[in-house]
Amino acid sequence: MTTSDIVRLLIAALGGAAVGLERQWSGHAVGPGARFAGIRTFTMLGAVGGFSGWLWTAGVTAPAAILFAGAVTIVAAAYVAGSRQDIDGTTEVAALVVLAAGVLAGLGSIRLASGITALATLLLVEKSTLHALVRRIDDVGLRSGVRFAVMALVILPLLPEGPYGPLGGIRPREIARNKVLICCSKPTSDLTIDA
Numbered sequence: 071m072t073t074s075d076i077v078r079l080l081i082a083a084l085g086g087a088a089v090g091l092e093r094q095w096s097g098h099a100v101g102p103g104a105r106f107a108g109i110r111t112f113t114m115l116g117a118v119g120g121f122s123g124w125l126w127t128a129g130v131t132a133p134a135a136i137l138f139a140g141a142v143t144i145v146a147a148a149y150v151a152g153s154r155q156d157i158d159g160t161t162e163v164a165a166l167v168v169l170a171a172g173v174l175a176g177l178g179s180i181r182l183a184s185g186i187t188a189l190a191t192l193l194l195v196e197k198s199t200l201h202a203l204v205r206r207i208d209d210v211g212l213r214s215g216v217r218f219a220v221m222a223l224v225i226l227p228l229l230p231e232g233p234y235g236p237l238g239g240i241r242p243r244e245i246a247r248n249k250v251l252i253c254c255s256k257p258t259s260d261l262t263i264d265a
Contacts, residue, residue, distance in 0.1 A: 078123075079120040079176065083113050083114075083116045085168060085187030086112040086114070089190055089191050090108055090112025091109050094109045096197075105158075106145075106152060106161065119169040119173045119175070122176060125176075126173075127176070142166065146162075148165075149162040160194070167187075171187045218250075230243065
């Protein structure tokens with residue numbers, strides 16, 4: 071095992087620790103409504119994911135897959151047990167994200183793994199802010215946002231680059247990209263005016 075392998079495993083474990091710290095801090099790991107994991111369990115899940123990824127790169131694929139599948143099974147069992155009292159699955163989904171990011175770190179994609187972990191932790195920490203934002207969106211704003219997302223994320227990538235026409239002046243993707251840029255100022259301003 072090289073130094074870079076150790077760094078990859080440490081990043082996987084620290085990513086799990088970051089998510090676990092938030093789960094512990096927010097009270098989801100203790101008390102009567104506790105979910106299955108806190109800082110220690112999430113750290114170990116990150117390490118298991120990282121070790122699975124490292125084993126995979128070392129060519130030991132069967133044990134890597136078994137180790138990863140075992141961790142996913144534990145998370146699924148925790149959700150089944152926890153859903154008898156409460157249908158909230160945020161902790162279990164966070165655990166799956168930690169496992170996936172851990173595998174990515176173990177495979178060597180440490181930037182992607184770190185980004186995923188940071189984004190997941192941010193989403194968990196900003197729960198009340200995100201819920202308040204959703205409560206402020208009215209029907210018109212929701213419809214506009216969905217239409218914008220479909221235009222920007224589905225239609226725009228599917229349009230041909232061009233050029234078309236007798237003089238080669240029609241470029242469908244460029245026209246749509248400009249439309250998206252013009253439209254993006256309106257939904258953004260609707261969401262931030264009251265902030």
